[in-house]
Amino acid sequence: MxxxxxxxxxxxxxxxxxxxxxxxxxxxxxxxxxxxxxxxxxxxxxxxxxxxxxxxxxxxxxxxxxxxxxxxxxxxxxxxxxxxxxxxxxxxxxxxxxxxxxRAHLILPTHRALDKAAELAKGADKIGSTLKGIGPTYMDKTGRNGLRVGDLLHKDFEKDYQSLRQKHRVLLDHYGFNEDITAWEEEFFAAIEELRAHNxxxxxxxxxxxxxxxxxxxxxxxxxxxxxxxxxxxxxxxxxxxxxxxxxxxxxxxxxxxxxxxGVSKAYCTRVGGGPFPTELENETGEELRRLGSEFGATTGRPRRCGWMDLVALKYACMINGVTAVVMTKADVLDAFEELQVCTGYMVDGQPSEQVPFQMTRAAIEPQYRAVKGWNTDSSVCRDAASLPAEMKAYVDFINGYLGTPVRWISNGPGREQIVPL
The missing domain is CATH 3.40.440.10 (Adenylosuccinate Synthetase, subunit A, domain 1)
Incomplete structure (x- = not known):
């Protein structure tokens, strides 16, 4: 299974x-x-x-x-x-x-260049790409142009690489991208030799x-x-x-x-880069969540946008995934708050809704909050459900009632031992 x-x-x-x-x-x-x-x-x-x-x-x-x-x-x-x-x-x-x-597709140096060139060309409309070449690689996959790990073992790999590189060069010229990626390619081919030795x-x-x-x-x-x-x-x-x-x-x-x-969900919400975020807090509370949660991207180092728990989006995610159980992480970050807010609905273009809109960027979305009492105590020392603060349990019960999918574990710190089964 x-x-x-x-x-x-x-x-x-x-x-x-x-x-x-x-x-x-x-x-x-x-x-x-x-x-x-x-x-x-x-x-x-x-x-x-x-x-x-x-x-x-x-x-x-x-x-x-x-x-x-x-x-x-x-x-x-x-x-x-x-x-x-x-x-x-x-x-x-x-x-x-x-x-x-x-069958895993390879990210080439020119994929990284294309990612950077495309993001720069968007200007103010950039989507917040990590510039790792992910999007262009998946585009080549769906466009049936990509190179895969298995191709490394074929004698024509370098020829195929040069062919795809030339296609990418035409696109890069279109963007006016003229950055020297020679060093990237040297690193790439050195890493390729090591990759061939793997299983x-x-x-x-x-x-x-x-x-x-x-x-x-x-x-x-x-x-x-x-x-x-x-x-x-x-x-x-x-x-x-x-x-x-x-x-x-x-x-x-x-x-x-x-x-x-x-399914894994924080006890609040964060997002890196651009895009809709209905419960984002662009105030002192958001800054406090960022500070207490050390909310900086593990890959990019960028500060994460922070906000309250969005149960509309969370229920939607549980639905489309068929989630059977939830792990709530970083619950200890909320230890310092005397009161929490939980989004239980949206006003979408002035109309009440409990659904995630098709195109969030084209709708005026106002989160509707329910106040929940915080626990305002150190929960990171708890190692079993019985020792968790009563207010934290009430917070989880409220979430369970809305989702219809149970939170079965709480993570209350970075350590492996800091997970409490419920």
Whole structure:
């Protein structure tokens, strides 16, 4: 069977820690979409050293698990090379526990250049791209131009690379982009040699063979549901399917293989970059959330926009994913507040609604709030449900009643031990 962990907001929900928490219960951890625009933060070893993984699955530090980068991922060999060096430094044998799907598409230096050129050309309308080449790589995938990991093993790879590079050069000239990317290419080809030495497998056969042998698979998503290319806040979205539907196409598993879908949500909301954010707080409260939550992007370092919990968007995300249980992260960030606000509805162009609009950028959306009493006490020391503040439990009960999907775990700090089952 396959269980899924994915984000229910605009990414940055703390999925890396949650995957790390559950990983020991599974045989295979598999990333099913996204690329180096993801940033999954872990605290490793007795010293709790901070490690940010961008492409390697978050179960890599658990002995006895194997980790698969699935075909739905777009892979940057340079980022992977750096990550492998970091992970290997902790004594992890990647030759033994990291596998890469042949069908995963490669991010080329010219994809990064195209990403930068396109974002610059948008001016004030930029979407907040991480400039990692994600969008152009997925465009080549759907345009049937891309190069895949399996192509590295073919004798014509360099010829195919030059052909695609020339196509990209025409587009770059159109943008007037003349930055020298020679250094990027040198890094790329050095990383390619290392990538060839990894375990490159037929991902779909690999994962299904493990399932047929009774192994347990945990599918790890990147970004968040509100960034899904189809169901997110378009056009301020990522280029892949971040929802549970992406598991099947991103790993090559059948829908009936999926059992639990665990959604991860912060106890409040954040967003990096541009795009709609109905409950954003552009005031002292928003600044306080950012400070207390250390809300800066794990990949970009950009300050995150902060706001109150948006139950309209969260219920929508639970619906489109078929979420069976929720993990609420960073609950301890709300410890300092005597009163919390929770969005339970919108006024959309003057009309009440409990639905996420088709095009949020073209509607005047006013969040409708319900006040909830805060707990104003240190919850980070709690290790079981009985010790949690009564007001925190009431906050969770209110959310459960609205969603109809239970919050079954609360994360109340960065440590692996700081997760409380409910």
């Amino acid at each position: 396959v269980d899924v962990i994915l984000g229910l907001q605009w990414g940055d929900e703390g999925k890396g820690k949650i995957v790390d928490y559950f990983a020991s219960q599974y045989d295979v951890i598999a990333r099913f979409q996204g690329g180096p625009n993801a940033g999954h933060t872990l605290y490793v070893g007795p010293e709790k050293t901070k490690v940010v993984l961008h492409q390697i699955p978050s179960g890599v530090f658990h002995q006895g698990t194997v980790n698969l980068i699935g075909n739905g991922v777009v892979l940057d060999p340079i980022t992977l090379q750096r990550e492998c060096a970091t992970v290997s430094g902790f004594g992890v044998n990647l030759k033994k526990n990291l596998f890469i799907a042949q 490159i497998v037929s991902g779909e056969y690999f994962i299904n063979e493990h399932l047929s042998n009774g192994k347990k698979v945990l599918a790890e998503g990147a970004q968040g549901s509100m960034l899904d290319i189809d169901f997110g806040t378009f056009p301020f979205v990522t280029s892949s399917n971040t929802t549970s539907a992406g598991v099947c196409s991103g790993l090559g598993v059948a829908p009936q293989r999926i059992r639990e879908i665990i």
